[in-house]
Amino acid sequence: MPKITDFEIHDVRFPTSLSGDGTDAMNTECDYSSAYVTLKTDTDLVGHGMTFTIGRGNDIVCTAVREVANRLVGKDTEELFSNMGKTWDYMMSDPQLRWIGPEKGVIHIASGAVNNALWDMYARARQKPLWKLIVDFTPEEFVNSVAFRYISDAITKEEALEMLKQKEATKKEREELVREIGYPAYVTSAGWLGYSDEKVARLTKEAVAAGFNHFKMKVGANQANDLRRGKIIRSIIDDPQHLPPGLKPRDPNGPDLKGKNAGPTGAVLMIDANQVWDVPQAIEYVKGLEEIKPWFIEEPTAPDDILGHASIRKALKPHGIGVATGEHAHNRMVFKQLLQAEAIDVCQIDSCRLAGVSEVLSVLLMAAKFGVPVCPHAGGVGLCEYVIHLSLIDYIAVSGTMERNVLEFVDHLHEHFVTPCSINSKGRYNVPTNANEGYSIEMHKSSIAEYEWPSGSYWVSAKAGKP
Numbered sequence: 001m002p003k004i005t006d007f008e009i010h011d012v013r014f015p016t017s018l019s020g021d022g023t024d025a026m027n028t029e030c031d032y033s034s035a036y037v038t039l040k041t042d043t044d045l046v047g048h049g050m051t052f053t054i055g056r057g058n059d060i061v062c063t064a065v066r067e068v069a070n071r072l073v074g075k076d077t078e079e080l081f082s083n084m085g086k087t088w089d090y091m092m093s094d095p096q097l098r099w100i101g102p103e104k105g106v107i108h109i110a111s112g113a114v115n116n117a118l119w120d121m122y123a124r125a126r127q128k129p130l131w132k133l134i135v136d137f138t139p140e141e142f143v144n145s146v147a148f149r150y151i152s153d154a155i156t157k158e159e160a161l162e163m164l165k166q167k168e169a170t171k172k173e174r175e176e177l178v179r180e181i182g183y184p185a186y187v188t189s190a191g192w193l194g195y196s197d198e199k200v201a202r203l204t205k206e207a208v209a210a211g212f213n214h215f216k217m218k219v220g221a222n223q224a225n226d227l228r229r230g231k232i233i234r235s236i237i238d239d240p241q242h243l244p245p246g247l248k249p250r251d252p253n254g255p256d257l258k259g260k261n262a263g264p265t266g267a268v269l270m271i272d273a274n275q276v277w278d279v280p281q282a283i284e285y286v287k288g289l290e291e292i293k294p295w296f297i298e299e300p301t302a303p304d305d306i307l308g309h310a311s312i313r314k315a316l317k318p319h320g321i322g323v324a325t326g327e328h329a330h331n332r333m334v335f336k337q338l339l340q341a342e343a344i345d346v347c348q349i350d351s352c353r354l355a356g357v358s359e360v361l362s363v364l365l366m367a368a369k370f371g372v373p374v375c376p377h378a379g380g381v382g383l384c385e386y387v388i389h390l391s392l393i394d395y396i397a398v399s400g401t402m403e404r405n406v407l408e409f410v411d412h413l414h415e416h417f418v419t420p421c422s423i424n425s426k427g428r429y430n431v432p433t434n435a436n437e438g439y440s441i442e443m444h445k446s447s448i449a450e451y452e453w454p455s456g457s458y459w460v461s462a463k464a465g466k467p
Protein backbone atom coordinates (compact mmCIF):
# COMPACT_ATOMS: atom_id res chain seq x y z
CA MET A 1 0.00 0.00 0.00
CA PRO A 2 1.62 3.31 -1.03
CA LYS A 3 2.21 5.81 1.73
CA ILE A 4 2.58 9.56 1.25
CA THR A 5 6.21 10.33 1.96
CA ASP A 6 6.87 13.86 0.76
CA PHE A 7 5.65 16.75 -1.37
CA GLU A 8 7.03 19.43 -3.65
CA ILE A 9 5.61 22.95 -3.95
CA HIS A 10 6.15 25.52 -6.71
CA ASP A 11 5.18 29.18 -6.90
CA VAL A 12 4.54 29.55 -10.64
CA ARG A 13 3.59 32.93 -12.11
CA PHE A 14 2.84 33.81 -15.72
CA PRO A 15 3.26 37.43 -16.89
CA THR A 16 -0.29 37.85 -18.24
CA SER A 17 -0.40 41.46 -17.01
CA LEU A 18 1.77 42.38 -20.00
CA SER A 19 -1.07 41.66 -22.43
CA GLY A 20 -4.08 42.66 -20.32
CA ASP A 21 -5.29 39.04 -20.24
CA GLY A 22 -7.57 38.33 -17.32
CA THR A 23 -8.39 41.97 -16.60
CA ASP A 24 -11.68 43.19 -15.20
CA ALA A 25 -13.07 46.22 -13.38
CA MET A 26 -11.65 45.08 -10.03
CA ASN A 27 -8.56 43.08 -11.04
CA THR A 28 -6.75 45.41 -13.36
CA GLU A 29 -3.34 43.77 -13.41
CA CYS A 30 -3.28 39.98 -13.24
CA ASP A 31 -0.29 37.69 -13.45
CA TYR A 32 -2.11 34.35 -13.58
CA SER A 33 -0.38 32.19 -10.98
CA SER A 34 -0.45 28.72 -9.57
CA ALA A 35 0.41 27.51 -6.08
CA TYR A 36 1.32 24.06 -7.35
CA VAL A 37 1.86 20.95 -5.26
CA THR A 38 2.91 17.39 -6.02
CA LEU A 39 2.26 14.76 -3.36
CA LYS A 40 4.76 11.89 -3.50
CA THR A 41 4.57 8.31 -2.25
CA ASP A 42 7.03 5.48 -1.65
CA THR A 43 5.99 4.14 -5.10
CA ASP A 44 5.72 5.81 -8.53
CA LEU A 45 2.28 7.09 -7.61
CA VAL A 46 2.06 10.88 -7.36
CA GLY A 47 -0.74 13.45 -7.18
CA HIS A 48 -0.68 16.95 -8.66
CA GLY A 49 -2.83 19.84 -7.52
CA MET A 50 -2.90 23.61 -7.51
CA THR A 51 -4.85 26.63 -6.54
CA PHE A 52 -5.08 29.86 -8.49
CA THR A 53 -4.07 33.42 -7.57
CA ILE A 54 -3.36 36.50 -9.66
CA GLY A 55 0.24 37.15 -8.63
CA ARG A 56 1.49 38.71 -5.42
CA GLY A 57 0.54 36.58 -2.43
CA ASN A 58 1.08 33.32 -4.29
CA ASP A 59 4.09 32.72 -2.02
CA ILE A 60 1.83 33.12 1.03
CA VAL A 61 -0.51 30.47 -0.37
CA CYS A 62 2.48 28.18 -1.03
CA THR A 63 3.49 28.50 2.63
CA ALA A 64 -0.03 27.46 3.67
CA VAL A 65 0.01 24.57 1.16
CA ARG A 66 3.16 23.30 2.90
CA GLU A 67 1.37 23.28 6.28
CA VAL A 68 -1.67 21.46 4.91
CA ALA A 69 0.32 18.92 2.86
CA ASN A 70 2.46 18.13 5.87
CA ARG A 71 -0.58 16.61 7.57
CA LEU A 72 -0.79 13.91 4.88
CA VAL A 73 2.82 12.75 5.16
CA GLY A 74 3.01 9.20 6.53
CA LYS A 75 -0.62 8.44 5.64
CA ASP A 76 -1.61 5.28 3.81
CA THR A 77 -3.15 6.31 0.46
CA GLU A 78 -5.73 3.51 0.32
CA GLU A 79 -6.96 4.41 3.75
CA LEU A 80 -7.34 8.04 2.66
CA PHE A 81 -9.10 7.01 -0.57
CA SER A 82 -11.50 4.65 1.22
CA ASN A 83 -13.51 7.58 2.60
CA MET A 84 -12.61 10.87 0.96
CA GLY A 85 -15.33 12.69 2.94
CA LYS A 86 -13.66 11.65 6.17
CA THR A 87 -10.26 12.51 4.73
CA TRP A 88 -11.57 15.97 3.86
CA ASP A 89 -12.87 16.47 7.42
CA TYR A 90 -9.43 15.45 8.70
CA MET A 91 -7.73 17.95 6.37
CA MET A 92 -9.96 20.79 7.60
CA SER A 93 -9.58 20.00 11.28
CA ASP A 94 -5.99 20.74 12.17
CA PRO A 95 -6.23 21.78 15.81
CA GLN A 96 -4.26 24.99 15.16
CA LEU A 97 -4.48 25.78 11.43
CA ARG A 98 -8.29 25.87 11.58
CA TRP A 99 -8.04 29.08 13.58
CA ILE A 100 -6.67 30.99 10.59
CA GLY A 101 -9.80 30.19 8.57
CA PRO A 102 -12.00 28.55 9.43
CA GLU A 103 -12.74 27.28 5.93
CA LYS A 104 -12.00 30.57 4.21
CA GLY A 105 -9.11 32.66 2.94
CA VAL A 106 -5.55 31.52 2.29
CA ILE A 107 -5.77 28.36 4.36
CA HIS A 108 -8.88 27.22 2.50
CA ILE A 109 -7.53 27.72 -1.02
CA ALA A 110 -4.31 26.01 0.11
CA SER A 111 -6.43 23.10 1.32
CA GLY A 112 -8.07 23.11 -2.12
CA ALA A 113 -4.69 22.61 -3.80
CA VAL A 114 -3.85 19.68 -1.54
CA ASN A 115 -7.29 18.04 -1.66
CA ASN A 116 -7.21 18.30 -5.46
CA ALA A 117 -3.74 16.69 -5.50
CA LEU A 118 -5.06 13.81 -3.43
CA TRP A 119 -8.01 13.31 -5.78
CA ASP A 120 -5.61 13.43 -8.73
CA MET A 121 -3.55 10.70 -7.04
CA TYR A 122 -6.67 8.61 -6.39
CA ALA A 123 -7.73 8.82 -10.06
CA ARG A 124 -4.21 7.93 -11.23
CA ALA A 125 -4.14 4.98 -8.82
CA ARG A 126 -7.33 3.68 -10.50
CA GLN A 127 -6.07 4.54 -14.02
CA LYS A 128 -9.04 6.77 -14.80
CA PRO A 129 -9.48 10.48 -15.46
CA LEU A 130 -10.94 12.05 -12.31
CA TRP A 131 -14.49 12.57 -13.70
CA LYS A 132 -14.68 8.90 -14.68
CA LEU A 133 -13.44 7.75 -11.27
CA ILE A 134 -16.30 9.65 -9.64
CA VAL A 135 -19.13 8.92 -12.07
CA ASP A 136 -18.31 5.22 -11.71
CA PHE A 137 -18.78 5.44 -7.94
CA THR A 138 -21.86 3.80 -6.46
CA PRO A 139 -24.19 6.37 -4.86
CA GLU A 140 -22.87 5.19 -1.47
CA GLU A 141 -19.23 5.73 -2.52
CA PHE A 142 -20.19 9.14 -3.89
CA VAL A 143 -21.81 10.40 -0.69
CA ASN A 144 -18.87 9.10 1.32
CA SER A 145 -16.65 11.45 -0.70
CA VAL A 146 -18.62 14.61 0.08
CA ALA A 147 -18.08 17.36 2.65
CA PHE A 148 -21.43 17.35 4.47
CA ARG A 149 -20.69 19.21 7.68
CA TYR A 150 -22.78 22.42 8.13
CA ILE A 151 -25.13 21.81 5.18
CA SER A 152 -27.62 19.26 6.51
CA ASP A 153 -30.26 22.01 6.82
CA ALA A 154 -30.12 22.23 3.01
CA ILE A 155 -29.38 18.63 2.05
CA THR A 156 -28.84 15.49 4.10
CA LYS A 157 -26.65 12.56 3.20
CA GLU A 158 -29.80 10.43 2.84
CA GLU A 159 -31.42 12.91 0.43
CA ALA A 160 -28.22 13.08 -1.61
CA LEU A 161 -28.10 9.29 -1.76
CA GLU A 162 -31.67 9.20 -3.04
CA MET A 163 -30.93 11.84 -5.70
CA LEU A 164 -27.87 9.93 -6.90
CA LYS A 165 -29.77 6.63 -7.00
CA GLN A 166 -32.41 8.23 -9.22
CA LYS A 167 -29.73 9.16 -11.76
CA GLU A 168 -27.92 5.80 -11.59
CA ALA A 169 -29.78 3.89 -14.32
CA THR A 170 -29.28 6.58 -16.99
CA LYS A 171 -25.64 7.53 -16.28
CA LYS A 172 -24.31 5.39 -19.12
CA GLU A 173 -26.39 7.06 -21.84
CA ARG A 174 -25.40 10.55 -20.64
CA GLU A 175 -21.74 9.52 -20.63
CA GLU A 176 -22.02 8.24 -24.20
CA LEU A 177 -23.77 11.40 -25.39
CA VAL A 178 -21.31 13.84 -23.84
CA ARG A 179 -18.33 11.83 -25.13
CA GLU A 180 -19.83 12.22 -28.60
CA ILE A 181 -20.96 15.86 -28.64
CA GLY A 182 -18.82 17.46 -25.92
CA TYR A 183 -19.87 19.72 -23.03
CA PRO A 184 -21.30 23.23 -23.77
CA ALA A 185 -18.83 26.08 -23.29
CA TYR A 186 -18.64 29.87 -23.35
CA VAL A 187 -15.83 32.28 -24.06
CA THR A 188 -14.60 35.01 -21.73
CA SER A 189 -11.21 35.68 -23.26
CA ALA A 190 -12.61 37.89 -26.04
CA GLY A 191 -13.98 40.40 -23.55
CA TRP A 192 -11.29 41.25 -20.99
CA LEU A 193 -11.56 44.84 -19.84
CA GLY A 194 -8.02 45.78 -20.79
CA TYR A 195 -8.51 44.91 -24.47
CA SER A 196 -9.12 47.54 -27.18
CA ASP A 197 -12.41 47.55 -29.10
CA GLU A 198 -10.53 46.22 -32.15
CA LYS A 199 -9.12 43.30 -30.19
CA VAL A 200 -12.52 42.51 -28.66
CA ALA A 201 -14.12 42.54 -32.14
CA ARG A 202 -11.39 40.35 -33.66
CA LEU A 203 -11.47 37.80 -30.84
CA THR A 204 -15.28 37.71 -30.83
CA LYS A 205 -15.33 36.98 -34.58
CA GLU A 206 -12.76 34.23 -34.04
CA ALA A 207 -14.82 32.75 -31.21
CA VAL A 208 -18.00 32.73 -33.33
CA ALA A 209 -16.08 31.07 -36.16
CA ALA A 210 -14.81 28.47 -33.70
CA GLY A 211 -18.41 27.49 -32.94
CA PHE A 212 -19.06 29.28 -29.62
CA ASN A 213 -22.48 30.80 -29.03
CA HIS A 214 -22.16 32.08 -25.43
CA PHE A 215 -19.84 35.04 -24.72
CA LYS A 216 -18.93 36.94 -21.57
CA MET A 217 -17.80 40.52 -21.37
CA LYS A 218 -16.30 42.42 -18.46
CA VAL A 219 -18.16 45.51 -17.27
CA GLY A 220 -18.22 47.94 -14.38
CA ALA A 221 -15.53 50.54 -14.98
CA ASN A 222 -17.55 52.89 -17.22
CA GLN A 223 -21.14 52.40 -18.32
CA ALA A 224 -20.80 54.20 -21.67
CA ASN A 225 -17.78 52.10 -22.57
CA ASP A 226 -19.61 48.93 -21.53
CA LEU A 227 -22.56 49.79 -23.74
CA ARG A 228 -20.29 50.55 -26.68
CA ARG A 229 -18.34 47.31 -26.30
CA GLY A 230 -21.53 45.33 -25.69
CA LYS A 231 -23.02 46.64 -28.91
CA ILE A 232 -19.85 45.73 -30.81
CA ILE A 233 -20.05 42.17 -29.48
CA ARG A 234 -23.80 41.91 -30.11
CA SER A 235 -23.36 43.20 -33.69
CA ILE A 236 -20.97 40.30 -34.34
CA ILE A 237 -22.65 37.46 -32.48
CA ASP A 238 -26.14 38.34 -33.75
CA ASP A 239 -25.03 38.47 -37.40
CA PRO A 240 -25.41 35.10 -39.18
CA GLN A 241 -22.61 36.00 -41.64
CA HIS A 242 -20.02 35.34 -38.92
CA LEU A 243 -21.23 31.80 -38.26
CA PRO A 244 -18.86 29.09 -39.45
CA PRO A 245 -19.79 27.50 -42.81
CA GLY A 246 -22.51 24.91 -42.42
CA LEU A 247 -23.60 26.09 -38.97
CA LYS A 248 -27.17 27.38 -38.97
CA PRO A 249 -28.38 30.07 -36.55
CA ARG A 250 -29.82 28.43 -33.44
CA ASP A 251 -33.42 28.81 -32.42
CA PRO A 252 -33.40 31.48 -29.67
CA ASN A 253 -36.59 29.90 -28.34
CA GLY A 254 -35.10 26.39 -28.26
CA PRO A 255 -35.14 24.67 -24.86
CA ASP A 256 -31.44 25.23 -24.20
CA LEU A 257 -31.59 28.98 -24.95
CA LYS A 258 -35.01 29.90 -23.61
CA GLY A 259 -34.65 32.32 -20.75
CA LYS A 260 -31.09 33.19 -21.67
CA ASN A 261 -31.84 36.40 -23.63
CA ALA A 262 -30.58 34.80 -26.82
CA GLY A 263 -30.31 37.07 -29.87
CA PRO A 264 -31.54 36.26 -33.41
CA THR A 265 -28.74 33.75 -34.10
CA GLY A 266 -29.25 32.11 -30.73
CA ALA A 267 -26.15 33.78 -29.30
CA VAL A 268 -26.04 34.67 -25.61
CA LEU A 269 -24.10 37.46 -23.89
CA MET A 270 -23.19 37.51 -20.21
CA ILE A 271 -21.60 40.33 -18.21
CA ASP A 272 -19.24 40.22 -15.23
CA ALA A 273 -18.50 43.09 -12.83
CA ASN A 274 -16.13 41.31 -10.42
CA GLN A 275 -17.68 42.86 -7.28
CA VAL A 276 -17.23 46.58 -8.02
CA TRP A 277 -20.66 47.87 -6.97
CA ASP A 278 -22.78 48.48 -3.88
CA VAL A 279 -26.23 46.90 -4.13
CA PRO A 280 -28.28 49.93 -5.33
CA GLN A 281 -25.48 50.96 -7.67
CA ALA A 282 -25.42 47.45 -9.20
CA ILE A 283 -29.15 47.58 -9.89
CA GLU A 284 -29.04 50.99 -11.58
CA TYR A 285 -25.89 50.29 -13.57
CA VAL A 286 -27.11 46.95 -14.91
CA LYS A 287 -30.53 48.32 -15.83
CA GLY A 288 -28.60 50.75 -18.02
CA LEU A 289 -27.15 47.79 -19.93
CA GLU A 290 -30.53 46.18 -20.69
CA GLU A 291 -30.16 47.11 -24.37
CA ILE A 292 -27.38 44.55 -24.87
CA LYS A 293 -29.64 41.83 -23.39
CA PRO A 294 -27.34 40.07 -20.92
CA TRP A 295 -28.41 36.64 -19.66
CA PHE A 296 -26.90 37.45 -16.27
CA ILE A 297 -24.77 39.87 -14.33
CA GLU A 298 -21.93 38.02 -12.59
CA GLU A 299 -20.49 39.11 -9.24
CA PRO A 300 -22.43 42.38 -9.07
CA THR A 301 -21.37 43.04 -5.47
CA ALA A 302 -19.35 41.71 -2.51
CA PRO A 303 -19.15 37.91 -2.72
CA ASP A 304 -20.20 37.40 0.93
CA ASP A 305 -23.32 39.57 0.61
CA ILE A 306 -25.95 36.90 0.13
CA LEU A 307 -28.97 39.12 0.80
CA GLY A 308 -27.47 41.82 -1.41
CA HIS A 309 -27.39 39.32 -4.29
CA ALA A 310 -30.99 38.39 -3.54
CA SER A 311 -32.06 42.06 -3.72
CA ILE A 312 -30.23 42.58 -7.00
CA ARG A 313 -31.80 39.46 -8.46
CA LYS A 314 -35.29 40.58 -7.45
CA ALA A 315 -34.77 44.07 -8.90
CA LEU A 316 -33.37 42.84 -12.21
CA LYS A 317 -35.85 40.05 -12.81
CA PRO A 318 -38.46 42.32 -14.48
CA HIS A 319 -35.66 43.39 -16.85
CA GLY A 320 -34.97 39.80 -17.86
CA ILE A 321 -31.47 39.81 -16.35
CA GLY A 322 -30.33 37.09 -13.93
CA VAL A 323 -27.61 36.98 -11.28
CA ALA A 324 -24.62 34.64 -11.17
CA THR A 325 -21.85 34.30 -8.64
CA GLY A 326 -19.47 31.86 -6.98
CA GLU A 327 -15.86 32.34 -8.05
CA HIS A 328 -15.23 34.08 -4.70
CA ALA A 329 -17.77 32.09 -2.67
CA HIS A 330 -15.30 30.72 -0.22
CA ASN A 331 -17.07 27.64 1.06
CA ARG A 332 -20.16 25.44 0.71
CA MET A 333 -22.04 27.41 3.39
CA VAL A 334 -21.98 30.55 1.24
CA PHE A 335 -23.43 28.55 -1.65
CA LYS A 336 -25.98 27.02 0.70
CA GLN A 337 -27.23 30.45 1.69
CA LEU A 338 -27.16 31.82 -1.87
CA LEU A 339 -29.43 28.94 -2.84
CA GLN A 340 -31.65 29.15 0.24
CA ALA A 341 -32.11 32.91 -0.24
CA GLU A 342 -32.93 32.44 -3.95
CA ALA A 343 -30.12 34.89 -4.67
CA ILE A 344 -28.71 33.32 -7.85
CA ASP A 345 -29.84 32.05 -11.23
CA VAL A 346 -26.48 30.42 -11.98
CA CYS A 347 -24.06 28.74 -9.56
CA GLN A 348 -20.41 29.35 -10.43
CA ILE A 349 -18.32 26.94 -8.40
CA ASP A 350 -14.58 27.46 -8.42
CA SER A 351 -12.46 24.29 -8.46
CA CYS A 352 -9.86 25.62 -6.05
CA ARG A 353 -11.46 28.42 -4.05
CA LEU A 354 -13.62 25.70 -2.54
CA ALA A 355 -11.29 23.32 -0.72
CA GLY A 356 -11.05 20.78 -3.51
CA VAL A 357 -13.24 18.14 -5.10
CA SER A 358 -14.95 16.94 -1.91
CA GLU A 359 -16.38 20.37 -1.16
CA VAL A 360 -17.29 20.95 -4.82
CA LEU A 361 -19.35 17.73 -4.77
CA SER A 362 -21.40 19.07 -1.87
CA VAL A 363 -22.23 22.22 -3.86
CA LEU A 364 -23.13 20.21 -6.98
CA LEU A 365 -25.61 18.23 -4.88
CA MET A 366 -27.14 21.35 -3.30
CA ALA A 367 -27.44 23.15 -6.67
CA ALA A 368 -29.16 20.10 -8.19
CA LYS A 369 -31.58 19.95 -5.27
CA PHE A 370 -32.44 23.65 -5.63
CA GLY A 371 -32.67 23.36 -9.44
CA VAL A 372 -29.97 25.94 -10.16
CA PRO A 373 -27.61 25.23 -13.09
CA VAL A 374 -23.89 24.97 -12.32
CA CYS A 375 -21.63 26.89 -14.72
CA PRO A 376 -18.13 26.68 -13.16
CA HIS A 377 -15.72 29.58 -13.11
CA ALA A 378 -12.58 28.99 -15.16
CA GLY A 379 -10.96 32.39 -15.79
CA GLY A 380 -7.44 31.67 -14.62
CA VAL A 381 -4.56 29.29 -15.20
CA GLY A 382 -5.37 25.59 -14.92
CA LEU A 383 -9.02 26.17 -14.11
CA CYS A 384 -10.33 25.06 -17.52
CA GLU A 385 -8.26 21.90 -17.14
CA TYR A 386 -9.94 21.21 -13.80
CA VAL A 387 -13.55 22.21 -14.37
CA ILE A 388 -14.43 20.04 -17.34
CA HIS A 389 -14.12 17.13 -14.88
CA LEU A 390 -16.54 18.81 -12.46
CA SER A 391 -19.14 19.60 -15.12
CA LEU A 392 -19.01 16.02 -16.38
CA ILE A 393 -19.64 14.75 -12.85
CA ASP A 394 -22.53 17.19 -12.54
CA TYR A 395 -24.06 16.15 -15.85
CA ILE A 396 -23.55 12.39 -15.70
CA ALA A 397 -24.10 11.66 -12.01
CA VAL A 398 -25.72 14.59 -10.24
CA SER A 399 -28.03 17.01 -12.11
CA GLY A 400 -28.42 14.81 -15.19
CA THR A 401 -28.74 17.81 -17.49
CA MET A 402 -26.52 20.12 -19.52
CA GLU A 403 -29.37 22.01 -21.13
CA ARG A 404 -28.98 25.30 -19.26
CA ASN A 405 -25.27 24.89 -18.48
CA VAL A 406 -22.23 26.45 -20.11
CA LEU A 407 -18.71 25.93 -18.88
CA GLU A 408 -16.32 28.87 -19.02
CA PHE A 409 -13.38 28.72 -21.41
CA VAL A 410 -10.47 31.15 -21.54
CA ASP A 411 -7.86 30.61 -24.18
CA HIS A 412 -4.73 31.17 -22.11
CA LEU A 413 -1.77 29.09 -20.89
CA HIS A 414 -3.09 25.62 -21.77
CA GLU A 415 0.26 24.77 -23.37
CA HIS A 416 1.81 24.52 -19.90
CA PHE A 417 -0.19 21.41 -19.01
CA VAL A 418 0.70 17.84 -19.93
CA THR A 419 -2.93 17.02 -20.83
CA PRO A 420 -4.49 20.37 -21.74
CA CYS A 421 -8.24 20.75 -22.14
CA SER A 422 -9.55 21.10 -25.67
CA ILE A 423 -12.59 22.42 -27.53
CA ASN A 424 -14.29 20.73 -30.50
CA SER A 425 -15.44 22.38 -33.73
CA LYS A 426 -18.87 23.13 -32.20
CA GLY A 427 -17.36 25.22 -29.41
CA ARG A 428 -17.80 22.50 -26.76
CA TYR A 429 -15.28 20.98 -24.36
CA ASN A 430 -13.95 17.55 -25.34
CA VAL A 431 -14.15 14.86 -22.67
CA PRO A 432 -10.73 14.03 -21.13
CA THR A 433 -10.05 10.36 -21.84
CA ASN A 434 -6.46 9.64 -20.89
CA ALA A 435 -6.27 6.95 -18.19
CA ASN A 436 -3.18 8.58 -16.68
CA GLU A 437 -4.29 12.18 -16.59
CA GLY A 438 -5.98 12.18 -13.19
CA TYR A 439 -7.39 15.68 -12.69
CA SER A 440 -5.52 16.98 -15.82
CA ILE A 441 -3.50 19.50 -13.83
CA GLU A 442 0.06 18.18 -14.20
CA MET A 443 2.27 21.03 -15.38
CA HIS A 444 5.23 20.54 -17.71
CA LYS A 445 8.49 20.55 -15.74
CA SER A 446 9.90 22.93 -18.35
CA SER A 447 7.07 25.42 -17.67
CA ILE A 448 7.79 25.29 -13.94
CA ALA A 449 11.50 25.82 -14.60
CA GLU A 450 10.73 28.84 -16.76
CA TYR A 451 8.00 30.54 -14.70
CA GLU A 452 8.82 29.64 -11.09
CA TRP A 453 8.86 32.86 -9.07
CA PRO A 454 11.41 34.47 -8.67
CA SER A 455 14.10 32.04 -9.81
CA GLY A 456 12.66 30.69 -13.08
CA SER A 457 14.49 31.58 -16.28
CA TYR A 458 11.72 33.93 -17.45
CA TRP A 459 11.70 36.00 -14.26
CA VAL A 460 15.49 36.11 -14.01
CA SER A 461 15.66 37.49 -17.56
CA ALA A 462 12.79 39.89 -16.90
CA LYS A 463 14.68 41.30 -13.91
CA ALA A 464 17.76 41.75 -16.09
CA GLY A 465 15.56 43.72 -18.52
CA LYS A 466 15.40 41.12 -21.28
CA PRO A 467 12.16 39.11 -20.94
Ligand SMILES: C[C@H](O)[C@@H](O)CC(=O)C(=O)O
Pocket: 021, 022, 023, 024, 027, 030, 054, 188, 272, 274, 327, 377, 378, 379, 380, 408
Ligand atom coordinates in the same frame (compact mmCIF):
# COMPACT_ATOMS: atom_id res chain seq x y z
C1 LIG B 1 -9.01 37.98 -12.51
C2 LIG B 1 -9.71 36.96 -13.37
O1 LIG B 1 -9.22 37.00 -14.67
C3 LIG B 1 -11.23 37.19 -13.38
O2 LIG B 1 -11.53 38.35 -14.12
C4 LIG B 1 -11.89 35.99 -13.97
C5 LIG B 1 -13.35 36.06 -13.93
O3 LIG B 1 -13.99 36.84 -13.26
C6 LIG B 1 -14.10 35.09 -14.73
O4 LIG B 1 -13.48 34.34 -15.47
O5 LIG B 1 -15.30 35.08 -14.60
Ligand SMILES: [Mg+2]
Pocket: 272, 274, 298, 299, 327, 377, 379
Ligand atom coordinates in the same frame (compact mmCIF):
# COMPACT_ATOMS: atom_id res chain seq x y z
MG1 LIG C 1 -16.05 36.24 -13.05
